[in-house]
Amino acid sequence: MPTKIDVPLSPPQLGQSRRAGDVEPFPSGKITYLAPLPLPTALPPHGPHIGELNEVYMDFGLGSPQVFMWQMTLGGPFSGAFSIAFLFPLIGGFMFFVFGMGWDDISHAIEGIFHETYGLALVTGFVTLLIGLGVWHHNHKKRLQIIPTRFNRQRREVCFMPEDATDPVFVPWESLSAWVIEAQGATQYGIHRQYGMGIGFQHGETLTSVEFPCFGLSLAISHWEAIRGYMEYEIHDLKSIQAPLDLQGPDDPPHEGLHTFHNARARMHQQIRDGQRGRVSGFFWYLYHVMTLWTIPNHLTEWEVRRLQKLGPHALTEVMRQWSEPLPKEQWAKPSEELLRMSAQVRALQKRQPRRPITEIFAEVQRLNPTDKRRA
Numbered sequence: 509m510p511t512k513i514d515v516p517l518s519p520p521q522l523g524q525s526r527r528a529g530d531v532e533p534f535p536s537g538k539i540t541y542l543a544p545l546p547l548p549t550a551l552p553p554h555g556p557h558i559g560e561l562n563e564v565y566m567d568f569g570l571g572s573p574q575v576f577m578w579q580m581t582l583g584g585p586f587s588g589a590f591s592i593a594f595l596f597p598l599i600g601g602f603m604f605f606v607f608g609m610g611w612d613d614i615s616h617a618i619e620g621i622f623h624e625t626y627g628l629a630l631v632t633g634f635v636t637l638l639i640g641l642g643v644w645h646h647n648h649k650k651r652l653q654i655i656p657t658r659f660n661r662q663r664r665e666v667c668f669m670p671e672d673a674t675d676p677v678f679v680p681w682e683s684l685s686a687w688v689i690e691a692q693g694a695t696q697y698g699i700h701r702q703y704g705m706g707i708g709f710q711h712g713e714t715l716t717s718v719e720f721p722c723f724g725l726s727l728a729i730s731h732w733e734a735i736r737g738y739m740e741y742e743i744h745d746l747k748s749i750q751a752p753l754d755l756q757g758p759d760d761p762p763h764e765g766l767h768t769f770h771n772a773r774a775r776m777h778q779q780i781r782d783g784q785r786g787r788v789s790g791f792f793w794y795l796y797h798v799m800t801l802w803t804i805p806n807h808l809t810e811w812e813v814r815r816l817q818k819l820g821p822h823a824l825t826e827v828m829r830q831w832s833e834p835l836p837k838e839q840w841a842k843p844s845e846e847l848l849r850m851s852a853q854v855r856a857l858q859k860r861q862p863r864r865p866i867t868e869i870f871a872e873v874q875r876l877n878p879t880d881k882r883r884a
Contacts, residue, residue, distance in 0.1 A: 529870030537691035555734030555749035569656035581640035583800025589633030664841035
């Protein structure tokens with residue numbers, strides 16, 4: 509889920525006149541604005557934080573449950589307990605063999621270590637399982653209570669539910685601010701760089717925003733491009749911006765589940781037949797999935813997705829549910845002439861100078877349109 513960036517940053521000054529391409533420096537880095545207006549970035553869209561997506565609205569802020577989390581929750585304790593109970597005695601027996609001991613000594617060593625460690629293995633596995641399930645329950649309960657930021661492309665509006673608020677706030681799409689944060693600081697291990705992407709608006713004297721860390725500048729912009737592309741009818745499904753591990757078939761649901769396991773196994777066998785990977789690699793693929801309890805995490809992921817789809821909408825207010833209803837096509841909001849004109853200029857410049865940073869292109873287009881000043 510989106511979180512606050514964990515370096516001390518000055519909040520974006522949305523009360524000031526900001527436009528796409530503007531740069532706001534602060535002591536440890538800078539904030540580069542991508543909107544308003546929501547101009548095209550030409551980067552591939554990527555939306556891991558996007559949940560439900562349909563013809564009317566898109567939910568941003570949660571994403572879908574992942575199989576890996578269940579693999580760690582269940583497979584981690586099982587693998588740890590198995591290693592303590594069986595692997596440690598084998599290692600001890602091997603050490604006796606290395607030192608030239610006889611088979612009787614080796615077998616007694618294996619048996620003795622097993623009797624000493626199997627109780628510890630059971631306790632360790634049980635405790636770590638309880639901790640993992642507790643963490644899952646906390647996050648799952650939080651998912652059911654959080655109201656994500658919702659983008660309605662038919663109305664061209666964004667719905668925020670500010671913290672501790674009882675009523676949602678609706679923001680025109682073209683006035684929404686988006687920014688990328690670049691920060692760095694010195695640690696004992698060297699220079700530590702952080703990147704993040706945020707969206708928000710100024711509501712009276714209060715800044716309402718959603719921010720989350722990213723692994724790089726281009727990836728942060730790609731997160732924004734997924735949102736922008738959906739709102740401008742360039743993206744119509746989750747597979748094009750998520751496609752978990754590239755394991756989605758034409759008729760598969762967009763989230764991870766049992767189908768991703770079967771697709772991964774089929775792809776692995778095909779790669780072995782094609783000579784792209786060896787049989788040893790295939791053995792470790794099977795070993796990993798056996799130690800993480802085979803398809804049980806995939807089944808649990810599908811169960812969690814169904815539960816969230818069933819119970820999640822109950823957290824929405826009645827106003828938000830009505831706002832999310834589809835509109836007749838003749839009532840759909842249209843993009844402004846300003847946005848259409850400047851978007852065309854951005855695309856033309858990007859086509860002529862494909863290696864130029866998109867933020868510089870934004871800044872040049874803003875200079876070409878000096879009267880197009882907007883306030884978030």
